[in-house]
Amino acid sequence: MVERNSSDGDRPDEFALIEELFAPLAAGASGAYGLEDDVATYAPSPGQELVLTADAIVEGVHFLATDSADLVARKLLRVNLSDLAAKGARPVGYLLTAAFPRTMDYAVMRAFARGLAEDQRRFGIHLWGGDTVATPGPATYSLTAIGEVPQGCAIRRGGAGEGDDIYVTGTIGDGALGLLAAQDLLPGLDSDLNAALASRYRLPEPRMALGLALRDLATAGLDISDGLAADLGHLCRVSGVGARIELEAVPLSPGIRAAIALDPAHFERALTGGDDYELLFTAARVDRTRIEGAALNCGLAVTRIGVASGEGLVFVDGSGAEVSFAHAGYTHF
Numbered sequence: 105m106v107e108r109n110s111s112d113g114d115r116p117d118e119f120a121l122i123e124e125l126f127a128p129l130a131a132g133a134s135g136a137y138g139l140e141d142d143v144a145t146y147a148p149s150p151g152q153e154l155v156l157t158a159d160a161i162v163e164g165v166h167f168l169a170t171d172s173a174d175l176v177a178r179k180l181l182r183v184n185l186s187d188l189a190a191k192g193a194r195p196v197g198y199l200l201t202a203a204f205p206r207t208m209d210y211a212v213m214r215a216f217a218r219g220l221a222e223d224q225r226r227f228g229i230h231l232w233g234g235d236t237v238a239t240p241g242p243a244t245y246s247l248t249a250i251g252e253v254p255q256g257c258a259i260r261r262g263g264a265g266e267g268d269d270i271y272v273t274g275t276i277g278d279g280a281l282g283l284l285a286a287q288d289l290l291p292g293l294d295s296d297l298n299a300a301l302a303s304r305y306r307l308p309e310p311r312m313a314l315g316l317a318l319r320d321l322a323t324a325g326l327d328i329s330d331g332l333a334a335d336l337g338h339l340c341r342v343s344g345v346g347a348r349i350e351l352e353a354v355p356l357s358p359g360i361r362a363a364i365a366l367d368p369a370h371f372e373r374a375l376t377g378g379d380d381y382e383l384l385f386t387a388a389r390v391d392r393t394r395i396e397g398a399a400l401n402c403g404l405a406v407t408r409i410g411v412a413s414g415e416g417l418v419f420v421d422g423s424g425a426e427v428s429f430a431h432a433g434y435t436h437f
């Protein structure tokens with residue numbers, strides 16, 4: 105560290121920030137020691153193993169400087185929880201590294217912490233620790249979520265077998281078109297539908313309850329962050345299977361349907377865009393009724409969109425004709 109930033113304006117220094125913003129978020133976790141130690145400790149419940157995941161977000165890449173900081177924080181937490189859900193894990197805590205721009209208003213940092221507080225309550229978890237630094241660059245946040253599953257029971261990407269059914273939760277494409285909606289780039293779309301799409305982009309819903317229910321049912325699974333087509337490709341590659349997807353079966357929200365009616369190119373965007381945070385999973389054919397039951401219990405739509413078969417990914421339209429996409433999904437580099 106080159107120099108210690110003393111309090112400038114109404115902004116506390118690093119240690120006051122930790123005490124004021126973050127320590128209250130750790131109050132419910134005894135192993136976080138009020139964020140007054142170097143580390144946190146955690147003893148997993150007997151027979152459980154830890155499930156660990158990290159995601160980072162950067163201003164200008166994953167969110168805009170003008171986005172409200174509480175929503176940015178909640179989305180950061182939720183995208184990590186979505187990974188735990190996809191593995192059938194129960195979330196228990198998280199670590200946070202916050203690189204705040206030197207010029208950031210303290211009010212924005214407070215809003216960020218407020219967002220975390222709200223979703224911590226909602227998902228029953230606590231902050232265990234992290235790091236706080238100042239950056240000359242854009243705001244950057246990295247969150248590590250920790251969950252538990254019975255040993256050896258995490259849902260993996262690699263378990264899909266030939267003939268397994270392929271399912272998705274919720275509706276597909278709301279994240280990708282929600283980004284356009286949030287930027288007012290869907291001219292002609294009804295304003296209520298536009299708002300609904302934008303809010304799906306800003307605040308995804310991690311499918312925690314269904315993830316837990318799928319632990320004994322899914323043969324493979326992941327959450328859709330890079331787009332349905334790309335993430336299906338990931339699952340199939342690791343599982344060593346192909347897939348045949350009936351495009352007419354892919355569930356679409358009213359907003360997506362309306363956007364497609366305005367411009368058919370949005371269909372491909374919906375299937376290949378990112379940020380859905382729905383679960384994509386496979387299960388044996390004999391478990392269809394149990395999958396339906398789990399969906400019903402969770403009050404969540406679960407739709408069978410195809411079957412694991414053959415080699416490579418095949419998307420077919422209503423007439424059985426093969427459809428191909430120009431770009432499978434989002435990549436950073």
Ligand code: ADP
Binds near residue numbers: 144199201234
């Ligand atoms: P060290 O210098 O030993 O790495 P720090 O001064 O960075 O420790 O952090 C002190 C304590 O505050 C630690 O318990 C750390 O986990 C916690 N902490 C720091 N920043 C954050 C943050 N952004 N979120 C949660 N805990 C934090």
Ligand code: MG
Binds near residue numbers: 235
């Ligand atoms: Mg430090």
